[in-house]
Amino acid sequence: MVYDALIGPFTEFEFMRRALAAVIALSLAGAPIGVFLMLRRMSLVGDAMAHAILPGAAVGFLLSGLNLFAMTAGGLIAGFAVAILAGVVARSTGLKEDASLATFYLASLALGVTIVSIKGTNIDLLHVLFGNILAMDDQTLLVVAFNATVTLLVLAVIYRPLVIESVDPLFLRTVSRAGGPAHLAFLALVVINLVNGFQALGTLLAVGLMILPAGIARFWSRDLTVMICIAVVAAAVSGYAGLVLSFQTRVPSGPAIILVATVFYIVSVLFGRVGGIVRQLFPGRHLEA
Amino acid sequence: MAALHFHNVTLGYDRHPAVHHLNGEVASGALVAVIGPNGAGKSTLLRGIVGILKPLDGSIHLGGLDARDIAYLPQSAEIDRTFPISVFDFVATGLWRATGLFGGIGKPAREKILDTIASVGLNGFENRPIGTLSGGQMQRVLFARVLLQDARLIVLDEPFNAIDSKTTADLLALVKHWHGEGRTVLAALHDMEMVRTHFRDTLVLARGPVAWGPTAEVLTPENLLVAMRMCEAFDDSAAACAADDARSRAA
Numbered sequence: 001m002v003y004d005a006l007i008g009p010f011t012e013f014e015f016m017r018r019a020l021a022a023v024i025a026l027s028l029a030g031a032p033i034g035v036f037l038m039l040r041r042m043s044l045v046g047d048a049m050a051h052a053i054l055p056g057a058a059v060g061f062l063l064s065g066l067n068l069f070a071m072t073a074g075g076l077i078a079g080f081a082v083a084i085l086a087g088v089v090a091r092s093t094g095l096k097e098d099a100s101l102a103t104f105y106l107a108s109l110a111l112g113v114t115i116v117s118i119k120g121t122n123i124d125l126l127h128v129l130f131g132n133i134l135a136m137d138d139q140t141l142l143v144v145a146f147n148a149t150v151t152l153l154v155l156a157v158i159y160r161p162l163v164i165e166s167v168d169p170l171f172l173r174t175v176s177r178a179g180g181p182a183h184l185a186f187l188a189l190v191v192i193n194l195v196n197g198f199q200a201l202g203t204l205l206a207v208g209l210m211i212l213p214a215g216i217a218r219f220w221s222r223d224l225t226v227m228i229c230i231a232v233v234a235a236a237v238s239g240y241a242g243l244v245l246s247f248q249t250r251v252p253s254g255p256a257i258i259l260v261a262t263v264f265y266i267v268s269v270l271f272g273r274v275g276g277i278v279r280q281l282f283p284g285r286h287l288e289a
Numbered sequence: 290m291a292a293l294h295f296h297n298v299t300l301g302y303d304r305h306p307a308v309h310h311l312n313g314e315v316a317s318g319a320l321v322a323v324i325g326p327n328g329a330g331k332s333t334l335l336r337g338i339v340g341i342l343k344p345l346d347g348s349i350h351l352g353g354l355d356a357r358d359i360a361y362l363p364q365s366a367e368i369d370r371t372f373p374i375s376v377f378d379f380v381a382t383g384l385w386r387a388t389g390l391f392g393g394i395g396k397p398a399r400e401k402i403l404d405t406i407a408s409v410g411l412n413g414f415e416n417r418p419i420g421t422l423s424g425g426q427m428q429r430v431l432f433a434r435v436l437l438q439d440a441r442l443i444v445l446d447e448p449f450n451a452i453d454s455k456t457t458a459d460l461l462a463l464v465k466h467w468h469g470e471g472r473t474v475l476a477a478l479h480d481m482e483m484v485r486t487h488f489r490d491t492l493v494l495a496r497g498p499v500a501w502g503p504t505a506e507v508l509t510p511e512n513l514l515v516a517m518r519m520c521e522a523f524d525d526s527a528a529a530c531a532a533d534d535a536r537s538r539a540a
Contacts, residue, residue: 039372160390164382167372167419171434174339174361175385222418224373 009247016247019133022144022200023239023257026209029148030193031231032155034210035217035224036186040166043211044098048105049187050194050207052082054112057195057203062119069143072195079191082108112203131202131254134246147196151189158182163224201254209235212261219272234264292317292354292442292473293338297347299530300330300337306345307333309530311498315475315490317352320468322488322504323477325516329494331477332364335444338475351442357386360440362431364447370420376430377415380406383437402437409433410459425456432460443467445476449483461487484508495519 009016037046056078060070086101093100113129127135136144155162161178164171172179197206217230242257249256271278291314299309308330315321323331336342337349339361351359360383381394381402388394394402406415409429419427428448435443445464449457465487467474478484484491484504491507493499495516500507 157390160388163372163374163378164385166369167374167379168363168368168382170336170341170363170367171361171382173341174359175357175438176389178390222373222420223375227373 005248006244009244015134015136016243018136018138018141019200019243019253020240022133022136022141023209023243024236025141025145025148026193026197026200027213027232027235027239029151029155030197030210031213031217031235032228033151033186033189033193034207034212034214034235035228035231036162036166037190037210038214038218039224043214045101046190046194046207046211048098048101049079049083049190050197050203051109051112052101052105053079053108053191053194054203055108055115056081056112057198058112058115062115071198072143072147072192075195075198076188076191078108079194080187083187109203127202129202129204130252131198131200131205133200133243133253133257136200144196144200147192151193151196154185154189158185162186201257205254205258208258208261209239212258212265213238216261216265216268219268219274219276222274234261238264291315291352292319293475294350294352295347296350298337298344298349299346300333300342301345302333304345306530307496308337308494309346309497311347313492313498313501314352315473317473318468318471319473319490320464320488321473321475321490321492322484323475323492323494324479324481324484324508325494325499326519328496329516329519330496331494332446334494335361335446335475335477338442339444354442358441360435360438360443362435362443362445362448364450365424365427365431368419368427368431370422370427372420373418375415376406376411376417376419376422377402379419379430380433380437383434386438405433405436406430408436409463425452428452428456428460432463436463440472442473443475445474447477447479449478449480457483481508481513 010020034046037043053075056074056076057071058074059078060067060072060074064070082101082104086104089095089100089104158178158181161172161176161182165179165182169179193210194203194206197209200206201208213231213235214227216234217227220230221227238261239257242260243253245251245260246253246256251259268276270276273279293315295311295313298311299306301307301309311334323334325331333342337344339359340356341361381398383405384394384398384402387398403415406412409432411426411429411433414422414426414430419430422430432448435445448460448464452460461483464474464476476488478488485508488504490502491504492501493507493512493516496519499516500509500512
């Protein structure tokens, strides 16, 4: 019975195996990026970027249908265009960067939905907005795995400057010029992973598998490496449980994954070892040192 | 031989000068205090020296020093202490010159880092996240990183702010030790008594140089009064600097 419920869907159906492989690839790459987004206080920037890349992905969709490669390229171009335009407007007008980004991402979201509606059906629009990991073919899975591999390799290259730039940017600027390129490469990784999450979770929820696991990890560790490991595991477990939930209850897969992650997040907020509410209400007797 | 040359340097933000028309040089091995009221441009000058801020006008020459021969201790407010990094890892970033992007930290380097942490009195703190440290402990951590950098020019921005007298004494001893080793040290400070007692040379700054030379001659009530009365105007519609026009006419 338990086997049938938890393992059966994956042994029986190929589309479930592909979905599981995709969600593990998304977790391995997206969760570490989410941890850095959170620690660099860019969680909402990630969310805004997820909307901002929609027009580019939509143009890719217009040209070649639901082809993840074309959508990734379009998303990258749109993401960088919005990031740069928002930065230019903020610097040349004194408007705060988050306000400027909000304007651009709202315009981008409207433009993206319009572009998809012109060519596609409402089902296409729902697909782009909310994703459908259960409809993933081999080619798309390979693109997801490729993007995840590139993410991990690039993250390994920029890891050291990214950490130092996050904690002490002035110091990094005095010893190296790696800070700027590392930040740009990091933004590129954010966009790549958002586009990667499109197929599984859609544009509205793509950032969820990055930010929610990072938020969960923050409640369990004060160590960056441990935090990244917890985030990856939390994302993968949420993905697996979300797929099972979706299979068993016919809830759409993307929202199911994010809802499971949200449950883990609530549990972490309540019972987390680092700053959890219960821990704060009942801290136990104070220590000697 | 001079470690630093200032040639009519103006530093600032968006064309507004924070320090303007500074000329002079810092001798190699000198121990110089930079003093002035809040907003006098001390931090801006130090940022210009370490290359974080490009001059609006004029130039700063590092006498034969590479940018990486400089160690900079920023004000601790510039550091995100909520970031989950341990004292050991934070101090280890001082080895950037040796490790760069990919270089590993082997056993000798690990021991060096541990020795350095111990030398600033933080033995046993290696695994503590920096967010759990007191202000004084964090300042010791920053000094440990400067120690590891092993730089010929050391630039300290208000290194003794809001720390107790014991920590101040320990860290001041380190500064004097660096000076004794022939390193050039510049420090932005507020404690006049400390400057008088321990720093041979002083630059009094008030958005421009008020006086610069031996501390005993420079640290006079008259100069301090001039510094206190500095103009703090920040005016978007201000005219272009007249001193620059005069210079170009003279040229």
